[in-house]
Amino acid sequence: MAEEFQTVVDDIRESLSLNNHKLKRHHFFREKNHFNETTYILSMEWFPENSNIATDDYNPEGTAVVDVNFHTKEIKQILFVNNVNSADHSVYPSSVVKEDVIDWIEDMTALTFGRQFLIAQEDEQKLVFRAAVDNIPVSPSGMIRVEFNENGLLTLFSIDGEFPTEEQIEWEPFALTPDTYEPVAETQCQLLELPSQEQEKWLPVYGMEELFLTNDATRTIPFTFGEDRSSFIPKDEVLRWDAPLEGNFERKEIDLSSEVTFETVLANTPHPDTFPLTDEEVEACEREVLSFMRLVYPNESGKRSLTGFYLKDGYIKAEIKPVHDAKKALNLKINLIIERNTLRAVNYFDQDNLFEAFKHFAKSDKPILSSEEAFEKLRGHLDIDPVYVYDSERETYIMCGKLDCDYGVNAVTGEVLKLNEMF
Numbered sequence: 280m281a282e283e284f285q286t287v288v289d290d291i292r293e294s295l296s297l298n299n300h301k302l303k304r305h306h307f308f309r310e311k312n313h314f315n316e317t318t319y320i321l322s323m324e325w326f327p328e329n330s331n332i333a334t335d336d337y338n339p340e341g342t343a344v345v346d347v348n349f350h351t352k353e354i355k356q357i358l359f360v361n362n363v364n365s366a367d368h369s370v371y372p373s374s375v376v377k378e379d380v381i382d383w384i385e386d387m388t389a390l391t392f393g394r395q396f397l398i399a400q401e402d403e404q405k406l407v408f409r410a411a412v413d414n415i416p417v418s419p420s421g422m423i424r425v426e427f428n429e430n431g432l433l434t435l436f437s438i439d440g441e442f443p444t445e446e447q448i449e450w451e452p453f454a455l456t457p458d459t460y461e462p463v464a465e466t467q468c469q470l471l472e473l474p475s476q477e478q479e480k481w482l483p484v485y486g487m488e489e490l491f492l493t494n495d496a497t498r499t500i501p502f503t504f505g506e507d508r509s510s511f512i513p514k515d516e517v518l519r520w521d522a523p524l525e526g527n528f529e530r531k532e533i534d535l536s537s538e539v540t541f542e543t544v545l546a547n548t549p550h551p552d553t554f555p556l557t558d559e560e561v562e563a564c565e566r567e568v569l570s571f572m573r574l575v576y577p578n579e580s581g582k583r584s585l586t587g588f589y590l591k592d593g594y595i596k597a598e599i600k601p602v603h604d605a606k607k608a609l610n611l612k613i614n615l616i617i618e619r620n621t622l623r624a625v626n627y628f629d630q631d632n633l634f635e636a637f638k639h640f641a642k643s644d645k646p647i648l649s650s651e652e653a654f655e656k657l658r659g660h661l662d663i664d665p666v667y668v669y670d671s672e673r674e675t676y677i678m679c680g681k682l683d684c685d686y687g688v689n690a691v692t693g694e695v696l697k698l699n700e701m702f
Contacts, residue, residue: 283545287321290352291345296367300325300343307349308537311550313419313441313509313669319349319544327365341365349544354387357436364432374427380406384423388438395442396423404428410442417443417667417676418491418502443667448676451494453665455680459496460663464682468654470690472643473701480641485653486687486698491668491679500668500679509671511589512556517602518569518585523577531625533616535592551619552590560595563622564588568597571615571624583613595619646690653688656695660686 288302304324311317323345330339338344341363346356359365372383381392390396397414399422400407410421421440428434464487472481491500556564568585576583586598599613611634616626662683667676687698 281541281545284321284541287347287349287352288323291323291347291354292325294370295343295345295354295357296370297325297343298367299328300365301328303342307539307541307544309539309543309550310537311552315509315553317547317550317553319539319547320346320355321349321544322346350547354436355438357433359434362428362434364428364434368432371433372425374404374431374433377401377406380425384408384425384436387436388423388442390442395444396421410440412443412445412448412667412676415665415667416681417441417669418681419669441669443669443676448667449673449678451678453678453680454494455492455496455663460492460680460682461658461661463492463496463499464657464661464684465651465654467682468650468657470646470650471687473687473698474637474640475701478641479639481637481643482701483643483646483690484687484696484698484701485648485650485657485690487657487682487684489681489683491666492663492682494678494680500670502681510552510555511587512561513587514565514585516565516585517581518572518579518583518599519581520569520573521580522573524570524573526574528571528575528624528627530627533594533626535594537592551593556588556590556595560619560622561588564595564597564617567617567622567624568599568615571627572599575627586612590619593619594625595622644691648688648690648693652693653690656688656693657684657686660684660695 292298292300292302302323303326306322308320308322309317310320324338325343325345326339327341330341338360340361342360343366344356344358344360345354347354364371372380374380384390384396385392394413395410396408397411398406399409404427406425408423410417419441421438421442423438424435425433426435467487467490468485469487471484471486473484473486474480475482489502491502492498493500565585572579572583582602583599584602586600588595588597590596595617597615597617599615601611611630613630614628615624616628617624662685663680666679666681668679669675670677685698687696687701688694689696
């Protein structure tokens with residue numbers, strides 16, 4: 280076993296007090312963060328020594344699953360199976376004293392409470408923290424979770440995402456006021472069609488998508504959640520053709536696994552998604568998207584548009600959305616998977632199958648209200664909160680306002696609706 284590997288194992292055994300455990304299994308994974316940096320994670324499964332379970336697919340009660348950044352030695356996760364902390368409890372905090380939990384997190388992460396992370400949620404057996412800089416949230420954000428069993432013993436610690444330092448922040452006071460953000464909000468007030476479960480019909484509703492507005496109100500930044508889209512290359516191309524293509528599209532298995540070999544870890548090879556798409560690749564992918572549509576959706580010329588490309592685990596993903604999509608709140612789209620080495624489409628996922636549950640719903644009525652009338656009803660429900668948002672062009676976090684509205688307006692009746700109560 281390589282010396283570098285054994286050093287990490289020994290450090291984890293000592294720091295987490297796993298002396299009465301044996302390392303049963305381990306795997307290496309490669310990740311890319313929002314800043315286009317590559318991280319290698321060593322995931323370890325430590326069995327209690329008194330365990331008699333020795334199968335390849337089952338972790339016995341009390342097993343400690345530990346993820347650590349192999350090169351920096353930062354612990355990313357500690358999970359005790361079945362909520363049984365089988366380690367020496369003296370090195371872990373108890374849920375009884377919140378201040379002790381925060382002190383322990385600061386020691387584990389080298390982050391400072393109040394300056395880099397704040398409490399977002401708490402109850403007797405769980406604490407959730409979010410990234411912040413001097414009480415102001417950041418995006419992309421980071422999250423810390425700690426959970427305890429009924430005896431107050433820690434059974435989960437995890438840290439994900441980004442926790443910027445003060446040096447990464449471009450400081451300025453929050454300056455957005457109603458006269459600067461309301462005109463932008465009005466342009467975002469759009470007619471949507473939303474499914475009403477109660478009425479089993481589509482309702483025409485004016486609403487807004489949340490977004491970030493720069494502090495000078497001159498630029499908007501889309502709000503993204505979940506999948507890393509820092510490599511996203513936007514497009515706005517309606518897909519049209521004169522004739523379909525003959526033949527069948529052959530789906531191939533795709534490998535989205537991030538597991539790598541120890542040799543790759545030692546070489547510290549950059550993640551393939553850290554290499555941006557070239558102009559030549561983008562042009563080839565545009566041709567491939569059109570060929571795919573002509574083959575698989577031959578009757579939809581002019582009905583769909585290519586909205587962009589981004590990188591995912593060595594593949595290129597193309598987003599294809601309906602051109603006229605009043606149901607855009609459901610964000611239905613086709614994700615086309617393209618092999619980067621061949622620039623050929625190998626698989627696709629059509630989210631229209633999510634739409635099946637609403638196929639029997641009655642069509643929406645014709646709107647009566649204008650967007651201007653609807654916005655007047657929404658004006659008093661607008662939310663604007665300061666957020667430091669990472670600007671990839673300037674490679675720093677800049678002050679923005681998160682502009683959002685939890686309400687919509689029925690375009691027929693004028694009723695103001697709480698949007699999250701419609702689904």
